[in-house]
Amino acid sequence: xxxxxxxxxxxxxxxxxxxxxxxxxxxxxxxxxxxxxxxxxxxxxxxxxxxxxxxxxxxxxxxxxxxxxxxxxxxxxxxxxxxxxxxxxxxxxxxxxxxxxxxxxxxxxxxxxxxxxxxxxxxxxxxxxxxxxxxxxxxxxxxxxxxxxxxxxxxxxxxxxx
Numbered sequence: 755x756x757x758x759x760x761x762x763x764x765x766x767x768x769x770x771x772x773x774x775x776x777x778x779x780x781x782x783x784x785x786x787x788x789x790x791x792x793x794x795x796x797x798x799x800x801x802x803x804x805x806x807x808x809x810x811x812x813x814x815x816x817x818x819x820x821x822x823x824x825x826x827x828x829x830x831x832x833x834x835x836x837x838x839x840x841x842x843x844x845x846x847x848x849x850x851x852x853x854x855x856x857x858x859x860x861x862x863x864x865x866x867x868x869x870x871x872x873x874x875x876x877x878x879x880x881x882x883x884x885x886x887x888x889x890x891x892x893x894x895x896x897x898x899x900x901x902x903x904x905x906x907x908x909x910x911x912x913x914x915x916x
Contacts, residue, residue: 777868780860784830784851784869788843791828791874798825799899800880802870804863806832808885812841818888820847823898824881828870832857849874879903 755763794800801824808815816827827848831839832855842850853866860866867882879899883889891902891914906914 774868774872777865777872780855780865781869781873783853783855783860784866785853787831787839787850787852788848790826790846790849793847794826794874794878796877797900798878799823799903800826800828800875800878802828802867802875802880802882803885804830804832804857804866805834805838805885806857807834807836807838809834809836809838809841811886812838815885815888816845816848819881819883821898822889822894823900828874830863830866830870832863832866879906 801819819827825847827842827845829842829848830851830853831842832853839850839852842848851866851870853860857863871880871882881889881899902914906912
């Protein structure tokens with residue numbers, strides 16, 4: 755390994771540690787509203803999102819990801835006022851937390867998502883998604899996420915970025 759590559763690897767390790775530390779600190783800011791995480795099964799695909807006042811998007815969002823094969827949703831409501839929290843708390847496959855802290859200071863919700871991923875996502879395929887965006891990939895209408903993740907497992911690819 756070249757000295758430059760070694761330095762880059764060192765920096766990346768420290769950056770990863772910093773992000774993990776931020777997520778662990780953010781965990782204490784999350785107040786459970788509806789914790790159904792005990793229902794998560796080992797092979798479940800999870801969706802993680804942070805949102806605020808997205809009630810108009812939520813029925814379509816949940817329907818789309820359920821059709822894709824998401825089994826459980828881990829959602830942080832950032833001090834919403836439009837009833838999103840009540841709607842989500844009534845969904846049997848949603849675990850919901852509330853957080854009143856600054857979205858910007860939480861790296862636009864990534865620290866909160868990281869806290870949920872750290873606690874519940876290990877060993878699962880997880881989609882970190884926005885409530886107003888839908889994941890679309892080739893043949894998504896005929897090949898659900900379990901098929902895609904099985905393919906990624908077969909080829910040894912640990913993730914799929916955009």
